[in-house]
Amino acid sequence: xxxxxxxxxxxxxxxxxxxxxxxxxxxxxxxxxxxxxxxxxxxxxxxxxxxxxxxxxxxxxxxxxxxxxxxxxxxxxxxxxxxxxxxxxxxxxxxxxxxxxxxxxxxxxxxxxxxxxxxxxxxxxxxxxxxxxxxxxxxxxxxxxxxxxxxxxxxxxxxxxxxxxxxxxxxxxxxxxxxxxxxxxxxxxxxxxxxxxxxxxxxxxxxxxxxxxxxxxxxxxxxxxxxxxxxxxxxxxxxxxxxxxxxxxxxxxxxxxxxxxxxxxxxxxxxxxxxxxxxxxxxxxxxxxxxxxxxxxxxxxxxxxxxxxxxxxxxxxxxxxxxxxxxxxxxxxxxxxxxxxxxxxxxxxxxxxxxxxxxxxxxxxxxxxxxxxxxxxxxxxxxxxxxxxxxxxxx
Numbered sequence: 001x002x003x004x005x006x007x008x009x010x011x012x013x014x015x016x017x018x019x020x021x022x023x024x025x026x027x028x029x030x031x032x033x034x035x036x037x038x039x040x041x042x043x044x045x046x047x048x049x050x051x052x053x054x055x056x057x058x059x060x061x062x063x064x065x066x067x068x069x070x071x072x073x074x075x076x077x078x079x080x081x082x083x084x085x086x087x088x089x090x091x092x093x094x095x096x097x098x099x100x101x102x103x104x105x106x107x108x109x110x111x112x113x114x115x116x117x118x119x120x121x122x123x124x125x126x127x128x129x130x131x132x133x134x135x136x137x138x139x140x141x142x143x144x145x146x147x148x149x150x151x152x153x154x155x156x157x158x159x160x161x162x163x164x165x166x167x168x169x170x171x172x173x174x175x176x177x178x179x180x181x182x183x184x185x186x187x188x189x190x191x192x193x194x195x196x197x198x199x200x201x202x203x204x205x206x207x208x209x210x211x212x213x214x215x216x217x218x219x220x221x222x223x224x225x226x227x228x229x230x231x232x233x234x235x236x237x238x239x240x241x242x243x244x245x246x247x248x249x250x251x252x253x254x255x256x257x258x259x260x261x262x263x264x265x266x267x268x269x270x271x272x273x274x275x276x277x278x279x280x281x282x283x284x285x286x287x288x289x290x291x292x293x294x295x296x297x298x299x300x301x302x303x304x305x306x307x308x309x310x311x312x313x314x315x316x317x318x319x320x321x322x323x324x325x326x327x328x329x330x331x332x333x334x335x336x337x338x339x340x341x342x343x344x345x346x347x348x349x350x351x352x353x354x355x356x357x358x359x360x361x362x363x364x365x366x367x368x369x370x371x372x373x374x375x376x377x378x379x380x381x382x383x384x385x386x387x388x389x390x391x392x393x394x395x
Contacts, residue, residue, distance in 0.1 A: 058354025175253025
């Protein structure tokens with residue numbers, strides 16, 4: 001074969017290879033972080049004239065907002081802090097401060113378990129990045145407010161207030177608010193915050209999880225005996241199904257608890273939940289879960305981008321604590337989730353989607369609330385996953 005034909009054949013092979021090879025993760029992450037910054041510059045500008053308002057979702061061709069009392073109020077400021085961390089752009093610092101200040105009064109809110117989401121994602125990231133002592137004071141006040149919901153007989157923090165159905169409802173989501181209290185324990189030197197986190201985590205392992213490491217959504221406790229009285233769902237397909245975002249919350253929560261405490265049982269729990277998710281026959285090839293692992297209309301069931309983003313972020317963290325084989329599987333799945341969420345199927349075009357980054361999240365399908373729309377927590381954990389992957393692999 002003459003040299004010219006060899007050159008042409010080699011060139012064709014190179015062209016085919018180049019066209020079929022995926023974009024490198026390093027360039028994909030940088031590109032999507034840059035595009036995300038564009039989205040949130042527009043988002044921050046759009047609400048400056050509406051004091052006290054924070055973005056909630058986008059549907060009916062309209063940006064839907066909330067005030068600071070909504071459980072997701074801290075996520076948009078949190079995204080701004082993450083983007084300031086990425087860009088070191090003073091405009092993001094200014095925007096993050098403005099929108100974080102809109103949540104300040106929630107430090108006194110004793111009517112919700114979600115102060116971790118509300119305050120730690122906003123003021124917590126702000127304190128981490130700026131060292132502003134005013135933020136520290138607000139956080140410690142908020143931590144004191146949160147632990148008023150702890151009940152020593154049940155050993156848990158109450159999620160929702162008592163009602164006709166449940167005496168003392170505790171939802172798996174509550175694991176996500178414990179990082180806030182562990183921070184408060186270390187920052188204040190007061191072990192009561194940590195002790196509450198350990199108690200809540202241990203009781204949740206005992207009562208929320210099934211033998212296969214899937215989780216109930218709601219466990220209600222009898223306040224006299226301290227034992228579970230009911231195990232139900234509020235947002236999943238059925239009481240015995242595996243609501244996907246709930247599995248994500250539990251997985252992320254125990255991975256975090258191991259990082260903060262180094263208690264081996266929490267690592268084993270995180271690994272068990274990871275195994276349930278990674279090996280589930282209903283996890284699609286692109287690794288973005290259906291809204292419930294047991295949804296009856298799979299494969300036509302709605303996907304939940306938020307669950308995918310939360311799981312990706314937790315998988316990246318877990319990979320640092322486990323053996324090489326499991327670490328590789330965690331990162332392989334997280335990479336696929338990031339690639340999927342970064343595709344045009346999920347990542348919105350600039351100026352669309354109410355300036356949210358991700359499309360196709362599910363709030364409460366059974367409640368017909370915010371289904372197949374953007375959510376600020378999906379954006380928050382997506383950005384977190386990008387930063388975690390970048391810092392793990394490229395720094």
